[in-house]
Amino acid sequence: MKSLSFQVAGLCASSFVAMAMMAGTAVAQSYPETTVRIVVPYPAGGTADAVARTLAGGLSTKLGANFIVENQGGASGMIGTTYVSQAAADGYTLMLGANNIFSILPHVSETQVDPLTALVPVAKVADSQRLLAVHPSLPYEDIDAFLAHIQESDDLNYASSGIGSTPHILTEFFLSEVGGEMNHIPYPGANPALNDVLAGYVDVMIDTVVIPQVEAGALRGLVVFGSERLANLPDIPTLEEAGLTGIPASGWTGLFAPADTPVEIVAQLSDAIAELYEDEAFRASVTNLGVAPDFQEYETFQQSILSDSQMFGEFIATLDIEE
Template identity: 40%
Template sequence: MKRLVAALTALFTSALSAPVATAQEQQPYPVDTVTVVVPYSAGGTGDTVGRLVADELSKRFTADFIVENVGGASGTIGAERVARAAPDGSTLLLAGNAIITTAPHLAPVGFDPLKDLVAIANVSEAPRMLVASKSLPVSNFEEFVAYAKEHPGELNFGSVGVGSTGHIATVDMLANIGIEANHIPYSGASQVVQAVLSGDVQFMLDAAAIPQARQGAVTPLAVPGDKRFEDFPDVPTLAEAGYPSIRGTGLQMIMGPAGMPEELIALLESALEDASKTAEFTELLVRSGVTPRFLGGSDLQADLEAEYHNYDELLRKMGLKQ
């Protein structure tokens, strides 16, 4: 009995001293329930990140943050719902950057992506990689560029379809570098990977290529963005290679309807920044298949506006502008 009492006392003392998020520690929030709209079907990467963010914000505020999946039209149906919502903090959006910067150029949407939504913070990014088929006689990015320029119009690249993010990002890259290549569309990422493995297409720019690069089945050449992959320390970024304007990374960010009070935006941004510094939250993001990357609202808004106008021009040149 003495040992039991001692054990219970120790457990109770430990619980009292542990850094548990209590109601007293939670920050006040103007509404009791917040709907986090995820404009994709359940089970995907965006859905997973949205639920992680909702759980994290529920710990930090006096409101319950609940995910609702509103898919369709490349994510723009869910985005429009948030754009039309009351700007009182009761409705937020877990958005991919393509919803804001690409999709509105390809088909009509019922909202202005730059005026009807406001950026709060970026949480993570989905990495992509430029890889080459083993049938191509190159071993790095410099050799790939030299070979492609020596053989204009002879190389093929694959994507999951005309107007897809991978297609647009690859065309953007080729235009920046000055390479002529042929686009071969496929119905799924696995088919594109198989085409690269067989040599039917010579290169691709997509996240689906990363597992094959890890296995040594394809040649990793470069990654978009400004940070190398930890498990590919010798593979340069496109920015390092001299092409900082090439865009090709998928973001997962929190947005709200325009007109939200600046104080509330700052409160949410600060909470997400604090979360991005915790090992638990970042490890959960990594496990879901994304790379943690916090970016504040003003910087994110500026990036989205620049990317929106960049794709407006690019898609006009591609003949894909609606």
């Protein structure tokens, strides 16, 4: 009788798993049946917002449902992140977020939820290339002259979009690797920081928002934080070309879903984005937003996120950050 009871239990368990798999497949086959929201945990008008709207348009066409963008900015992205993490895990509430939420914020301050466990990756969609720019009144014509100065003196200052922001941590990472010093001046956002750099009140900034200003001649670009030179600024070398290795080259942007979202839905979304990126016109529309299209399916993306978080976590632990 004991043997029979185990056999019956085993059969019941097998039947339950089979039914669950069939249910998941059925859900995926009918998904999406209604409007899908892509929450952007930053204010409207930024790069992530623009990427989300481009992606929403592509997915609407590809999957035959309405994908809309909803901005829920605040707390460096954690308000929107917390909201999505608490949404139903049915694929109808997604998030388009950047690396700061997953790789930096959890190591800088306590967060209401742990993004690494509260959300699951769907796909990486872009890399954000940054540029180290200086005010044109400064005498540095190339990165070597700039490095020589900050390695000998600490009289320059740099602006960032806030304490614990990606530009802040990235600049400190850069200074640590090159053996240089600058004074940090944090701002409540990238635009206020940029305005003071343009006005000459602050000397240096590493960010995406400086790129148009360098193109216009308002600032001088010295080195690209990215794997390739910028198409509109082909004379500015990358970190690697300048002989600077071991420094994170860029940030990333990706699509996420609440934890426990059926893997069939995650895979369906990931596959749809992969197909979008096979279209050169769609890739060009992403490139025109000032980011580099870079697709990774959800499993590969998950490993990249964990590696990224570990690297930044180990470095941030060496800093004295006071919010």
